[in-house]
Amino acid sequence: MADLTTETQPLSAFYRPAGSAPATWAMGSLFEQILSAAETGGALGMALVTQPPGIATPLHRHTRESEAFFLLDGSMTYRAGDETFHLASGDFIWLPSGLPHAFRVTGSTPVRFLGFTSPGGLMALYDEVGIPALERRLPGDDGLTMVAEIARWNEIGPRYGLQVVGPPLPEGA
Numbered sequence: 430m431a432d433l434t435t436e437t438q439p440l441s442a443f444y445r446p447a448g449s450a451p452a453t454w455a456m457g458s459l460f461e462q463i464l465s466a467a468e469t470g471g472a473l474g475m476a477l478v479t480q481p482p483g484i485a486t487p488l489h490r491h492t493r494e495s496e497a498f499f500l501l502d503g504s505m506t507y508r509a510g511d512e513t514f515h516l517a518s519g520d521f522i523w524l525p526s527g528l529p530h531a532f533r534v535t536g537s538t539p540v541r542f543l544g545f546t547s548p549g550g551l552m553a554l555y556d557e558v559g560i561p562a563l564e565r566r567l568p569g570d571d572g573l574t575m576v577a578e579i580a581r582w583n584e585i586g587p588r589y590g591l592q593v594v595g596p597p598l599p600e601g602a
Contacts, residue, residue: 443468450477454568455559456578457484462556466549474549479541481567485533488595494546496530497523503540506602507532513602533598539567554589558582 443464450461457480464475488508498507500516507514507522509530514522524530534540546552558581560573573581586593 448565451556452562452565453556453559454562454572455555456486457481457568457572457575459562459565459567460552460555460559461565462552463543464549465552469549471548471550474546474552476544476552476555477541478544479539479567480534481539482534482537483600485597486531487593487597488529488531489591489593490527490529491524491546491551492590492592493526494548494551494590495524495526496551497521497545497547499543499545501541501543503534503538503542504536505532505534505540505542506598508598508602529594531595531598533600533602551589551591554585554591557585 445463450463451465453460453462459479461477462474463477464473466472466474482503498516499521500518502518504518505516507516507530509522509524510528514520515535516522544552558578562568563571582591583593
């Protein structure tokens with residue numbers, strides 16, 4: 430019979446029932462950490478992300494991780510390097526490590542997407558910057574203010590290899 434172990438741990442499936450992922454409010458959004466770096470030996474991180482219309486990230490790059498997004502609901506505009514993409518439900522985008530990128534949630538409804546990072550360590554940044562979600566919904570007055578959160582991003586982000594390199598996408602981009 431074949432040996433089903435690796436040098437560090439036995440091979441086994443990882444299962445997370447619906448609604449049981451640790452949840453964080455960050456960036457005025459809900460991040461449900463479906464799979465953490467700790468659960469994959471660092472290989473992969475995955476989150477179900479819900480963000481309200483109008484949310485926009487600054488132009489930034491990750492020096493350690495590649496990212497991928499699969500849009501489940503809503504729409505967003507994504508700048509990746511010199512290209513601009515208009516994503517809708519069912520669209521996918523992959524961003525190699527080091528590629529400057531930014532996005533803006535467009536339309537009048539929240540977006541929901543699966544976000545992946547490889548390796549998986551970047552997902553812990555949202556937990557460190559944000560606060561535990563009291564419920565599985567977008568934060569309201571019970572979340573952090575953007576002023577407080579931006580200060581935390583600026584302090585904590587560089588430890589995760591996050592480099593801000595420009596402003597957010599303008600509305601209507």
